[in-house]
Amino acid sequence: MLEIKNLHVSIEEKKIIKGLDLSINKGEVHALMGPNGSGKSTLSYVLSGKDKYEINDGTIDYNGKNLLELDVDERANEGLFLAFQYPMEIPGVQTSFFLKTAINSKRKYLGQSEMDALEFAKLMKSKAEELNISTEMLKRDLNVNYSGGEKKKQEILQMSMLSPKMAILDETDSGLDIDALRIVSEGVNKLRNSDNSFLVITHYQRLLNYIKPDFVHIIADGKIVKSGDYSLALELEEKGYEEISQTA
Amino acid sequence: MAATEQTIKQVNTLGNSDYKYGFSTDVDEIRPPKGLNEEIIKFISAQKDEPEWMLEWRLNAFKVFNKLPKPQWAKLNIPEIDYQDCYYYSIPKSLKDKPKSLDEIDPEILKTYEKLGIPLKEQKMLSGIAVDAVFDSVSVATTYKKQLSDLGIVFCSISEAVKTHPELVKKYLGSVIPVSDHSFAALNSAVFTDGSFIYIPEGVKCPVELSTYFRINAMNTGQFERTLIIADKDSYVSYLEGCTAPMRDENQLHAANVELVALDNAEIKYSTVQNWYPGDKEGKGGIYNFVTKRGACRGKNSKISWTQVETGSAITWKYPSCILQGDNSKGEFYSVAITNNMQQADTGTKMIHIGKNTSSKIISKGISAGKANNTYRGLVNILSKAKNARNFTQCDSLLIGNQCGAHTVPYIESSNSDSMVEHEATTSKINEDQLFYCQQRGLNSEDAVGLIVNGFCKEVLQHLPMEFAVEAQKLVAISLEGSVG
Numbered sequence A: 001m002l003e004i005k006n007l008h009v010s011i012e013e014k015k016i017i018k019g020l021d022l023s024i025n026k027g028e029v030h031a032l033m034g035p036n037g038s039g040k041s042t043l044s045y046v047l048s049g050k051d052k053y054e055i056n057d058g059t060i061d062y063n064g065k066n067l068l069e070l071d072v073d074e075r076a077n078e079g080l081f082l083a084f085q086y087p088m089e090i091p092g093v094q095t096s097f098f099l100k101t102a103i104n105s106k107r108k109y110l111g112q113s114e115m116d117a118l119e120f121a122k123l124m125k126s127k128a129e130e131l132n133i134s135t136e137m138l139k140r141d142l143n144v145n146y147s148g149g150e151k152k153k154q155e156i157l158q159m160s161m162l163s164p165k166m167a168i169l170d171e172t173d174s175g176l177d178i179d180a181l182r183i184v185s186e187g188v189n190k191l192r193n194s195d196n197s198f199l200v201i202t203h204y205q206r207l208l209n210y211i212k213p214d215f216v217h218i219i220a221d222g223k224i225v226k227s228g229d230y231s232l233a234l235e236l237e238e239k240g241y242e243e244i245s246q247t248a
Numbered sequence B: 001m002a003a004t005e006q007t008i009k010q011v012n013t014l015g016n017s018d019y020k021y022g023f024s025t026d027v028d029e030i031r032p033p034k035g036l037n038e039e040i041i042k043f044i045s046a047q048k049d050e051p052e053w054m055l056e057w058r059l060n061a062f063k064v065f066n067k068l069p070k071p072q073w074a075k076l077n078i079p080e081i082d083y084q085d086c087y088y089y090s091i092p093k094s095l096k097d098k099p100k101s102l103d104e105i106d107p108e109i110l111k112t113y114e115k116l117g118i119p120l121k122e123q124k125m126l127s128g129i130a131v132d133a134v135f136d137s138v139s140v141a142t143t144y145k146k147q148l149s150d151l152g153i154v155f156c157s158i159s160e161a162v163k164t165h166p167e168l169v170k171k172y173l174g175s176v177i178p179v180s181d182h183s184f185a186a187l188n189s190a191v192f193t194d195g196s197f198i199y200i201p202e203g204v205k206c207p208v209e210l211s212t213y214f215r216i217n218a219m220n221t222g223q224f225e226r227t228l229i230i231a232d233k234d235s236y237v238s239y240l241e242g243c244t245a246p247m248r249d250e251n252q253l254h255a256a257n258v259e260l261v262a263l264d265n266a267e268i269k270y271s272t273v274q275n276w277y278p279g280d281k282e283g284k285g286g287i288y289n290f291v292t293k294r295g296a297c298r299g300k301n302s303k304i305s306w307t308q309v310e311t312g313s314a315i316t317w318k319y320p321s322c323i324l325q326g327d328n329s330k331g332e333f334y335s336v337a338i339t340n341n342m343q344q345a346d347t348g349t350k351m352i353h354i355g356k357n358t359s360s361k362i363i364s365k366g367i368s369a370g371k372a373n374n375t376y377r378g379l380v381n382i383l384s385k386a387k388n389a390r391n392f393t394q395c396d397s398l399l400i401g402n403q404c405g406a407h408t409v410p411y412i413e414s415s416n417s418d419s420m421v422e423h424e425a426t427t428s429k430i431n432e433d434q435l436f437y438c439q440q441r442g443l444n445s446e447d448a449v450g451l452i453v454n455g456f457c458k459e460v461l462q463h464l465p466m467e468f469a470v471e472a473q474k475l476v477a478i479s480l481e482g483s484v485g
């Protein structure tokens, strides 16, 4: 699915990712943990193609394609999805309209006809219900005056409607209350299958109790310093980054 | 087919690049020689079989025009206009003897309107909208005439009204925009060719949207639109105009005068979707759109509301205004002005508060891309008798790229201490993070810009008649194509 080799990234001359390797296969869930400022969000932006980042070295292969050559929207329509750490507000654009536009952009890219209005309404309703999002909410402008947790849920709604192949969740758990955390995790688990993959960025082992990862990686200063299975998250919770990085 | 569907279909056929209405129609035209002089004015008047008083009115206006100084173009860069190098009248030969029915109209002309999405034939007419179609200097056809006249509503071309309703025309023509107002007002009064005339009788709420579709076809021809709308006591009308022109390398002039009069408790809603040819990317060609639009709220509790979506023209110069004479009268101005490439727009409004408890609201959204310049120029003038007058103004500008400009020039003059004036203005660049977010959801960069700009304009677009809101949204997106790269 995704194969990152020796990735070096800088922004405004500042080196942020310094030789990162990561390989994610179909059907796998990987967790990425690491201290503030270690480069987790930067990695998610580079994968989704945000500009201003300079790729100094390395390669990224995505399903046999050179990911770095694709535009942001091409990557998205090829099934790469980023649930943002800080979702954007778009004033004047109704959430439901945004969802419809996104879905139809993808269908257009894939050479399919637009989703019919009724089918769309049904899909949105059922997905929103699963995530406990009210229909009132979907009539409001996208993310405008949404609470922090509501924005995160909105990201997951978008994800489940677009059913991506490779989803990156950047601290989706931060800001969610206990119930919402469970609901969102169930949403993610429902989407999991043998064909798609997830990269879950988080600071808290609690999320990983709900979304069981196949692998856990620890990133520090732009490099993966340790990889393991779920037990690594538990160990990290106990010892903290400092000690873990030293034993690496 | 419902008008909305019709509109959507029409817009979908527009393809997705450059100006979609750029084709021209091959018809024989009757055209006097180029140039502006008394002979031409007499020619126009004679072509229209006008009564003597109308010709005199025109000739007088021409004298005034010759005495008036040319307008000072504040924020616009306009080449000297050579009035002698322009045709003032051009009509398809086939329309010379006014066709009595659509069957007598040149099929080429009917096809033109169909291509523009404005079918004129009875069986295909847009539902809920009566249309007056103006081709160069003459009105081609007006739909739904019978249904409207049953209600006593007069909806016809101004040329026709001069003959059929001279008393109304004499009373109101030039009563809102005096001939001597400025040089373009005088020029238009001297050589105006066609436009719409509407009279809504007392107590009648017009059940359909009335609409005029202006089309400039002939080369080197100025179009001098003249529209007059009168809403008698307790009446209501919603009117919409649309405009397109072929792509031509030379500039063409559209100088319109539009006058609205609302009597006691009457309401006029006037919407414009202006999409004249804007010129090419280097700024060659395009329409000079110099328009004087003014509404008089003469009666108490009357209301005039202007909504405009200005996406076309090389240069746009217009300030739809309200004169709030009647006590408790209301004026509103909702505007979206988009300039891309080399386009220039200087637009805004004037709200003149004269009566007591008058109120006005101004919402202006200016969007600039490419190397374009966009200016909001507004005046709120509260006279001493306008006790308790209220104004709220909000001007937001959005910049796409860093070679374009946005300017806000609000003037406020208040001679009444009871009045309250609020003004808010913002200027921002299109947010890169918002664009990235949309693209991450699969929208290409142009769709992303279109979506964000439509969101930015929503407060204005929602005031358009529903049937046209969809078209306007698409137009907003289309006119910004190529603005991000």
Ligand SMILES: Nc1ncnc2c1ncn2[C@@H]1O[C@H](COP(=O)(O)OP(=O)(O)OP(=O)(O)O)[C@@H](O)[C@H]1O
Pocket: A011, A012, A014, A016, A034, A035, A036, A037, A038, A039, A040, A041, A042, A043, A085
């Ligand atoms: N535009 C920028 N200019 C300069 N430095 C930047 C820029 N963007 C990010 N950085 C720096 O890059 C480093 C990595 O940031 P990043 O957002 O990837 O961290 P993170 O691992 O996601 O942290 P957190 O856990 O706090 O979300 C930080 O030191 C940050 O300050």
Ligand SMILES: [Mg+2]
Pocket: A040, A041, A042, A085, A170, A171
């Ligand atoms: Mg982060």
